Structures are given as C-alpha cells and as structure tokens.
Amino acid sequence: MTEQKLKIAARNVNVFYGAKQAINDVSIDISTGVVTAFIGPSGCGKSTFLRTLNRMNDTIAGCRVEGQIALDGQDIYASGMDVVELRARVGMVFQKPNPFPKSIYENVAYGPRIHGLAGNKADMDAIVEKSLRRAGLWDEVKDRLAESGTALSGGQQQRLCIARAIAVSPEVILMDEPCSALDPIATARIEELIDDLKERYAIVIVTHSMQQAARVSQRTAFFHLGTVVEYGVTEDIFTNPREERTKDYITGRYG
C-alpha cells in the first residue's frame, strides 16, 4: 500500500471560454500515491479541467478560471504563484502529441537541461535512456536518437511526449489520453509505468477506456457536460455507481 497525501485540492472550479462555460463548479482532490482517472464523453471538459491544474489554460486566449485550486495548500492562481515552478512540479502530457521539431534526444533532454537535473553528458544520456525506456520507446528509437521527433509514428510520438514529461520527475503528472494511439502492449507498458510512478507521485489520467480506468486508477471522476457527476473510489464507481448517469455511461448505455 502506498502512502496517500493530498496534493491538489480543486474547489468550486468554473472555467469559461469567452462567454461559454466549459466547467461548472467542479471540486476534486488529487493525492500522491493515487491514480485519479477522469472519464466522460467527448467534449465534457476533461482536458479543460486538466489544463487548469497546471495553468496551461493561461495560454488560451479568452479562457478564464474561477474557484480555487491549491497545490500543497498553496493557491496556484494566487498572484504570487510562480507559474514556471508550478509547471515544473505539475507535468503534462497533451492529448495531441506535440514533439518539438528537434531530435528525439533533445526532446527528452530539454526539461532536465533547463532544470539542471544532469551534471554532465553521461548523466543526461542516462536520464534520456531511462525516460525512453520507461515510456517503452527505447528499443524502437535507440539507434536514431538524432532523428527528428516529428518523424515518428503517432504512437511513438505519444510515448516520446510521455518520456519528455517524466524526464523532469514532476510531483504531479497530468496525462490526457496517454494511450490513445497505443497498441495493447505499449498501453500495458504505460500502465505499468503509471503504477510505478504512483508510489511517489500524484497522477491524473484522462481516458476513454473504462477498462483502463478500472485497471490503473484508484479514484475516478466522471465528467458530464462540464460537471463532475460522480467522484470516488474507482471500484465503487464501476461496480456500484451512485448516479444513474454514471451507470449508463459505464455500461455503455449512454446517450
């Protein structure tokens, strides 16, 4: 059993794109040692909410957040907050893989380099190798580390982005459908990784696969139309949902 500790506490969060409300009064706890899964139909606000957790929504023009989100008790939307540090501590894997148009090596080494995590070239090599290995990409790319990260297949790019995110060992890792372009074996590898990471980190994963949510997560939040319909222990949600809507969704009877 891993130690559980409250890491991020989101309270009454509302998110707007211009005038349109995309997230409506969502409150969720994210803890270290726990994998939290966000599930819900497409367009319900999972990615939007995920982005609020490390303020990546700042980069979207017209996006506005209300409510409180605290990381280790500290309001991340407070004016004194150092966003850079926040994002270093709360890493993110995007829904659409977005490798840098640089070499595969540089893609992974970038984070460690700016955070000074490697003292020398050998350290860096080790970090890159380890990250790529954990993302299950090492064998496929070890001979072509100098090739561009954009010349990889869809699934390879996705794993590259995962490797890039874990290379800086953030405290919280937000993953937006990290396995959407992966085959079952690669998926299993990432799930293993998640299992592995959760010992020390807080992990949030958005997924469309109920099976995956059930396999890897301990907490699940079911989003629907911008609200969290149900949030609780994964087992409960899947075996004994309190809400009708949750049940419908899980059993695929929805809509």
Added chain:
Amino acid sequence: MTEQKLKIAARNVNVFYGAKQAINDVSIDISTGVVTAFIGPSGCGKSTFLRTLNRMNDTIAGCRVEGQIALDGQDIYASGMDVVELRARVGMVFQKPNPFPKSIYENVAYGPRIHGLAGNKADMDAIVEKSLRRAGLWDEVKDRLAESGTALSGGQQQRLCIARAIAVSPEVILMDEPCSALDPIATARIEELIDDLKERYAIVIVTHSMQQAARVSQRTAFFHLGTVVEYGVTEDIFTNPREERTKDYITGRYG
C-alpha cells in the same frame, strides 16, 4: 450480406523513408462491402501503408514507394494517374485530427464545395448536417457551426475530421485510428457509421483495439515491423491465427 468487389489491390509494396525501409513487401486486397482492419504494434507501418493507398505519402519529402497498387485495376502510381481524382475517391481520416482553422461548417463544406457536390446553399446545409449527424457530432455543435474547428475538444475534432471525409462520399475510406480520442458511446456511433458505409464503400480502419477490429471488420491484416504477418478473415485471425506472432499480439502476450 453485402456485395463484395475488389477495389484496391496492393502487390509487393515497399516503402522507404530515405534509406530506411518502413514497409516490406506487403500485398493486400481491399474490397467494397468489406471493412478491412489494420492492427499491429505502434510504429509497425500501418499509417505509412495507409498513406500509400491514396498517395498521401507524396507530401512527405524522401518517402518512396515500390510495388504496385491498383484501384479498380488501374495502377495509382502510373504516371497518367490523376492524384486529385484518386484522393477524392479514396478519402482519409488522419491519425492526428487536423481540422482547418475555419468554421465548423466550412470544415465540412470544404470537400463538397471543391467537388461541386451541392447546387445551392440548402443542399450544402443538408450535406453538412447529414455528415455531422453521421459522425455523431451534430448535437454538440449545431448551435456553434460558425465557431472555429480548432476550438473543439480532441474527440470533437476527430469526429469533425470524419464528417469532413465522408461529406464527399468517397468510394474508399481510410481511417487512421478514428476512435482513439472517443468515448465508448461516440465510438459506437462511429462503428455504426462504418457498418453503414461498408454497404457501398470499401473501408480500411487502423485500430489498436482488438475488440474494435473484431467488432467492425471482416478482414484483418496484422502488421509487424513493416511486414504483414497475417492477413485474412477477421474471425479466423482472432480465433485461429496461423502465425505465432499474431497469436501473441492478439492475446496481449507480445513483446
């Protein structure tokens, strides 16, 4: 039972990215009335092969194709081939959703407009609505057709791209993981669509979900390291694979 007719015949196809061979001697038949699924681990060449079928690989610098691919008996790599007509007849949904930075309406109307499929505004409206409905996106976007296609969620973008592709009613539809960002309900909708389309069209779908392949396809090709290890009737492949590698992959024991 739908009528089956050979549509695309690929024979001894090799594809190279520069010096690197990505596809090795692949021969596959694609027929109207049949859904063909490509499965295989990430990076094995599924997308690469798919792109050769409507010559989208032409746009990748350094990509070279050998072997023969015939559409209705006509070599699509022959010098007289009209690529524009080819691509109009062989539509494609890309792995990474790529909506145009135009309104949702314009995204779907784009194809019909250039091919002159709509006589007037009402026709066009009808085509747009029908396509969006079939892709299961209509309800979510019917009030915001003028918004940019890039302001949609990941799954919505994916369905928009599907709607865009079917709007021109191609004879063959190539779909590269069309449901990767979709929840089970939306996935079911797309699968329904595929089932529906296959009556009159030839459909190829790349998927990482064995269940999906088993559900929607009648033929399956298992790719591995650039070769087709096994190609045949879906049921046979899943219940009684001839090759050890196929079996390992399907049962998730691979790697």
Added chain:
Amino acid sequence: MINSSWQAPEMQRRLARRHAAERRFKALGLVAIATSLLFLAFLLFTMLRQGLGGIDWAFLTGSDSTDATVAGVWGAAKGSILTMGVTLALSFPLGVLAAVYLEEFAPKGRRWVEWVEVSINNLAAVPSIIFGLLGLAVFINVMHLPRSSPLVGGMTLALMTMPVIVISGRNAIKAVPPSIRDAALAVGASPVQAVFHHVLPLALPGILTGTIIGMARALGETAPLLMIGMRAFVATPPGGITDPASVMPMQIFLWSDEIDQAFVQNTSAAIIVLLVLLMAMNGLAIYLRNKFETRW
C-alpha cells in the same frame, strides 16, 4: 451501381475543368516568377554589358576621383560595408527583441502596446528622406556625431531597417504553432525560455527574410543619406566609422550625373560591385535561413 458519382461524365468534366484551372494557376505562378526574374536578368545583362569592361584591380581598389580612368570603388564600398555593419549591429538585435516582446510578452489589448505596434508598422511607410531629417536633427545636431560618417549613416538606416525586421519577425513568431509553446511550458520552461529555446529558432527563417530585404533596401538607399552629408566627394577610403565616407548607391548616383561620358562605364561597373556586395551580405543570412527552415 458502385462508383456512380466519380465516373459520371459531368463529374469527369468538372474534374477536367479543375485540372485546367490548376494548370492555369501553376502557369500563372511560373509566368509571375519568370517575369520578375526576366526583369532582373535584363537589368543585370545591361549592367554587365556596360560595366564589366570597367572592372579591374585598379577600379576595385581605388577611390573616387574626378578622372574616370582613375576613379575606383573601394572607398564607397568600404563606406557601404561600414555603414551596413552599423545598421546590422543596431537593427537586427533591436528588431528581433522588439518583435519578441510585442508578439510574446506585451500585455494584450493595452492601448500603449497598440501604439507601439502601429508606430512600428507606420515607420516602415515613412519616406526615407524623413529618416534623413531625423538623423540630421538627432545624431548630428543634438548628439554632435560627425557628419558624412558611416556611424550616422548606419544609425539612420538602422531606424529604417528595424521596422522591416520587427514586422517580419512578428509574423514568423506568430506562425509557430502554439502546441510548441505548450510543450515547452508544460515541462516547466519559463516563457522566456520557451521563446528563446523553441519559438525563436523556428521563427528565424522569417526573421532572416526580413533582415535580408531590410538590409538590401538599406544598402541601395540614397535619399536619407543626402540629408546627413553622404552625397560627397571623398577621395580617401574611410578608416573607421567616424571618418567621412560615401556609400555605393551614392557613388553610383554621383557618377551617373558626371559630365564626363567616361563615367558611364564606371557607373555600371559600380552597380555590379554593389550587387556582388549585396549577394555577399545576403549569403550568410540565406544559408542560415535554409538551414533553420523546418516544416511542422
């Protein structure tokens, strides 16, 4: 029954029409570029025919003289090189930094930011002679920098070149997909790091384009230099950026108005030298631009 629509004759006709349009469009493009290049070729041919005979070692190493057989181009060429050096040293960093600020860091929607934006765009439209007036007023009359010097010439031309670099730079920066910024920010890069490590290298080709055309314009410019004393007879090549100097286009302008017909050849020869100088100046930038061009 299957294949109905695409094989239908009216569909085929439409396709044929579209292909015809495509061919027309491509031909138009070809004609456009051929026209532009023909113009260039014609100019070059005329210059070469008239001027090639005038280029010899003495011409390349000499300075201005009233005797056409003695007059050489080195004095003016050196003046141009020094002037362009000053221009580049000022306008490139200033232009790039301003572009980065305006595109990435300036608070959006503020009045003063809009003013900066508009005034930079507007500076590009200010007649070059007005920059000459400004240079005269500020650099010579207020700062007491030496008249006719590459320093003042370069500073004046830098004011003119900077807007071109800023405008092209901003567009290049704008064209970098937001997902690249997102990727950098999400691994904990600061906005400054994201810009300098990722956005700027990707925008570099566009910035260099602006630099190339801006500098080319500066190199061929005469009007503002009239005002700051570079329309002058200078028989000794400048020793440094504060010495009196002329520049190539000015030399060409002066020679073209010489009474002595023997200067006609010198004029053309000087134009050839100027173009060679231009190509040399652009060479590095073009090399870098080709090197950094990435498609995503």
Added chain:
Amino acid sequence: MISQFVLLVVLGLGVAGWFAARAKAQALYTGRGSLAAVPSYHGWHMLLWIVVPAVLVWAVWGGISPGLVRGAILADPAAAQLPAFDMERDAILAEASQLARNPDAAAFNPMAQQLAEVVRGIETRFAMIGAALAALTAFAGGAFGYTRVKAGFPARTRVERATLMTLLVASLIAILTTAGIVISLVYETGLFFRHVSPIDFLTGTHWAPRTGFDAELGKDFGAVPLFWGTLFIGAVIAMIVAIPLGLMSAVFLTQYASATMRKWLKPALEILAGIPTVVYGYFAALTVAPLVRDFAAAMGAENPSTESALAAGVVMGVMIIPFVSSMADDSIAAVPQAMRDGSLAMGATKSETIKRVLLPAALPGIVAGVMLAVSRAIGETMIVVMAAGAAARLSANPFDSMTTVTFQIVQLLTGDQEFDSPKTLSAFALGLVLFVVTLALNIVALRVVKKYREAYD
C-alpha cells in the same frame, strides 16, 4: 585603445564571474530542488552585475572626462599662451592629443608639438582613472553578485527580468523614433501653417510652391495632387504589379518549385530589393518610359509625355516584388503540413489547397508583406524623380506625368532656396501629413488583420 582594453578586461571579468558563480552554485547543489535556479543562471546573473555597472561607469566617465582633461590641460602652464579663440584652441588641443598618440606625425601647428607631451601625460592619467573606476565597479558588482549566489536565490527570474527589460526597451525605440519624427516635423509644420491654412493645404488642387509670403499663398500650396500622385503611383500602379507577381511567385516557390529551385530563386528575387533606386530610376526613365509613351501614342493619345505615372509605378512595383514574395513565401511555408494534408486528402488540387486553406491561414503574413511593400512604394523617391516627372497633376490617366510627396520633399529640401521660405517649410508639412495618413492606413490594416486571422493548431 585603452577603451577597447577596458572593455575586454571587463568582459573577461564577466566571464570569469560567470564561471565562478556557476561553480559556487554547483557546489550548493545537493539534489533536486536544492537550488532555485540552474547554476548557469547564477553565472549570468553574476555576469550582468559585473559588466553592466562597469560599462555604465566607463560610459559616464567617457562623457565627463574630456571636459576634465581639457580643464587640466588649460590649467597647465604650458598652455598659457594658447589663443583664446575657442575653435583655434580646440584645433591645437586636438592636434596635440593626436600627436600624443602618434608622435611621429608632423605638426601643422607648432604649438601643438609643444603641448603634445603634456597632453599625453594628462590624457593617460585620466584614462587610467577611468579604467580604475570601471575595474572597481566591476569588482564591486562581482562581489555583490557573488554574495547573491545562494541556494534559494531566484537567479533565473532576475536574469529573465533583465531580459524582459531589454525587450521592452527595444520596442520602445520604435516609439522614440516615431516621436523623433513627429517632433522634427511638427515645429516647422506649425510655422508653415501660420502662413498657409491647413484647409487650403489639404484641399487645394494647385501645387506651385514659391518663396515669399503673401496672403495668396494658400492657392499655390494645394497638396491634393501630391497625395493623389503618391497613392496612384505607390499604392495603385505599383501594387497592381507587385501583388500579383509577388504573390504568385511565392505560391509557385512554396508549392510547385522543387526545394533546390526555391533555394536559388528566392534569393534571386530578393536581389530586386537591393538594386539601388538610382538604377531603377534610369531604367524607368530611359527604357520603360519611352515604351509607355509609344504605347500611349499608338493608343491615339495626342502628344503623350515621356514621363508617366505608369512607367514609375511599374518599375516601383518590380522593385518591391520581394517584399511581397518573400514574406508571403515564409508565411505560406509556415502553415503546418497537417493543414495541407487535410486539404489534399479531400481531393483538392494544389491550387485549391493554396487558395482556400494556405492563403487564408497565411493571411497575416501576406498582409504584412503587402503593407511593407506599399510603405516602401509610398516612401520611394528616386524612381519618381527620374521617371514620373514633377507635374503636380490630379489625373487618373496613368500615361500622364505626376509627382509624389517624397519627390517634392527631396526637391524642396535639397534645392536652392532660403530655409525659412514657405517652400521649404511646406516639405515638413508634407512629411507630417503623409505620416498621419500612413498611420491611419496602418491602424485600419491592423484591425482588418486581427479580424480575419485564422489561427491553426
């Protein structure tokens, strides 16, 4: 000499400081999170503290020391018999100082020779003081910087703040330049408008600048034909040439030409921007203008003039082709490949893809290029001087000769006349009004681009 040396030393100190601070920071590193910033940022922070204040001190010293040196020399008994007249004295002092640096040179003024030794001594002394001050500042700055190297010190934030300041200052240069232009034009424009009413100036259609002040002046300073000529030649004729040629060239280069072809042709086009305007002027006047005239004569025009707006405009258009083509080329090339693929996969032809997807997505860049080109054309002088004539005429016939604002400004400012005559002053008024007009155009363009921008990704 000494100033290069001092700069080198300060830079050297800066580099040394960079290494020292980085090393110290590295030593403080005990594991992840133990340092608030990467060691090299501590290095940069230190380097800034060493170099910036020292260079500032040296620059200030460079500003005040000549006065001090001069005072010291004049106080020297050897300088007693220097002439009192300032300029002559300056000349001797300057020569002495030159001799001090280069003792072998022959003296023009014998007194300079005598003073050379004294001057050398004093100059060296003051230079040394300056160098010492700069070095001290560098050390002080370095010492301060070094003490700041602590585990919790946010060096990156500080360095980035300095970077942002630099960026801000760079963009403010534009405002300064704008202000400078306005200020240098406004005063004289004011003088001009005291004699000629702005209404006459802005609405009058008769332009015949002359000297001497009288009440009738307004009738001869009607600037409308000039602005008309400027717009007609620069924004209409030149653009009719440049936009299609430039845009189509860009399209051809990015979409149809092979990579090697593009690599060679794009720079070739860019040469067009660098050909001196005088050359274009000759070309326009001697090659294009006669052709245009013959054409006009063939069209039945009676007594067509050799000078024509058309000749000037066409050549100007050619000159600015690269502004349109290169910027459009860059913008089109920057549209993500996925957009292109999306369109091609729909069965669109290349030209349809270009027209419907690429050009709209690249619009901001294309508009910016066109605006730059228009700007350049409006500000162009020489071609007009040589090929368009100087007749201030309000005509829509491109075969007529016309004149532009810039041409008039050059004429009015470089010719022979008193500099406080209404003629000269009108040049400033022309400049200012043109400035305001282009400003308005730019504001409109900015709004339009903002409105139609298609953001991808």
Added chain:
Amino acid sequence: ACGSGESSSGARDFVRVVGSSTLYPFATAVAENAAKSAGIKSPVVESTGTGAGMKLFCAGLGAQHPDIENASRRMKKSEYEDCAKNGVKDIIEIQVGLDGIAFAEGTNGPDMKLTPVDVYKALAANPFGKPNTAKTWADVNPALPAIPIMVYGPPSTSGTRDALAELILTKGCESDPAMKALKDTDKDAHKKVCTGVREDGAYVVQGENDNLIVQKIAENPKAIGVFGFSYLEENTTKLKGIPMSGVMPTYESIVDFSYPGARPLYIYVKAGHLKAIKGLKEYVAEWAKSWGPDGVLKAKGMVIAPEDVRTKNADVAAKLTLMDPSVLK
C-alpha cells in the same frame, strides 16, 4: 571614437566643402589637385545645393561646420545675417568662374532658332499677364515649326532654374515695356508674370540630373532641353545647341556674354577656420591656380571668368581679403 576623423570636441584635419551641385565637379577637381600637389588630406566635397549648403555653412564656427560653401549665385543678405547671428562674420568671397546655361536639341532635332521672347511666350505661365494657350512652337512664333512645346529643364529649386528665369525669361518678358514698368510699381507682380513657368506639361521638370535630360532629348527629336553648358559640350555627338537670338551657345559666346545665359560662380570661405583647419589655405590657393585659361577647370567644362575678374579674385584668394557684407542684396 576611432580613426582620424573629426569628433565633437576635437578638430578636423581635412577641408569640408558644401554647396552647389553646379560647382561640385569643379570643386572636386580642385580638391583632388590640392591633395596631390599641396600634400594635404583630400578635402571632402558635399553636393547639397546652394541653399542647403548655405544653411550648413552659416550654422556656426567649429570643426563640425563646413569651411567652404560653393554657390552658383551670390550669397543673399538674409543668409549673411543668419551667418552673422551664428558667429560667422568673417567670410571671404571668391568668384571662381562662370556657368552658362544652354538650350539644346537632339542631333536629329528640328533645328530650332529661338529668342528670349519665344521662350518666354512658350514657357511662361501667364505670358504678359494672359494665360498661356500655346500648344506648338508655331503658336508662339509662326516662323517656328509646328511641333508641340516640350522643354526639359531644371526644377524650381535649382540655381540653373534661377538663371533661366533671370537671364532668359525676364529678358523676354521685359521686351514689353509695360512689364518693365511693372518692375518698379509692383515687384511681386512683375516676378510672377515674368518668371512663373507653366505647369501643364509643356515644361517638363527634371530632377537635378542633367545627364538624364541629355539622354531624354537625345532620344526625342521633338524635345529641347535646358542645362549647364558643360553638358552640351561633352555630348556634341548626341546634341546640338539652339541659337538664341542668332547666337549659338559656344564657349566664346558665353564668355563674352553674347549668348544670354551666363552667371557667376562663387565660393565662400570661413576666415575663422583658416588657422584651425589643416589644408584650407592650400585648397583656396589651388582654386586660383585652376581657374585660368589653361587650368583644369576649363577642361572640366567650366566657363572661365574674364581676365579682370580673375586677377581681382586671385588677389582676394591670396590675401584672403574679407567680404564686405554691405554689397549683398
């Protein structure tokens, strides 16, 4: 600052000349010779136009201001006052030669023969106070060919244009006694009627590039041009002179003023700079050496001044006698 050039507080070790574009080719030739023979550093000669040069010249004493002003006309009283206000009181005025303006046509031209009255009637905006309606030369004078009036000439801002106005147009204008009388009653009206040039395209203003005029009229047999005499002399293969009142523009006819259209050229030297600027005296001396009948300036196309003017000015150049400002207008 590096190099040996001027700096804000220091001195200059070369002569700086500004002013007329007409004098530019001569001033540069003198500069070159001075550098060669007197061993001074080559003077820098700037072509700014007389008026703009005056402004620079009069801005003050000191290394940052020019030493010599070339003028294709005499300094005006207002200009001297400006000079004096800025401390430039001691000025040496030297007449260095003459410049002739010439009317010319292409060698295949119609063999025009003009008089100042013809020119005035053809070019004036309001000849004798009435609007100009002449379209062809025949409208002006039936003896002339019926070809359209098209005259290329200098812009209103140049010294050559002043000469055209003063020496030809005013003369033609004053052929009418009423106009001559007007001069005494209403000076401004006189100036307007006599020197105002039409703007309907018959008079084509060409920027200050005389070679361009030469080329344009050489190619257009119907056009005639007005420019400095030296350009005619240099281009005899392409152009021929047009006789004015029966006198061809030749060197001799200009020197003896029988061809209407010669004006004096001056240089103005700042006395206050003589001691401070290395080479200034030598440069002035070189002028005196060059302006004689066998000097370099004649070869360059300048019209040399009459003997008595030369001796008088040689004396001024040698003694560096100051100008008496009261003679200026």
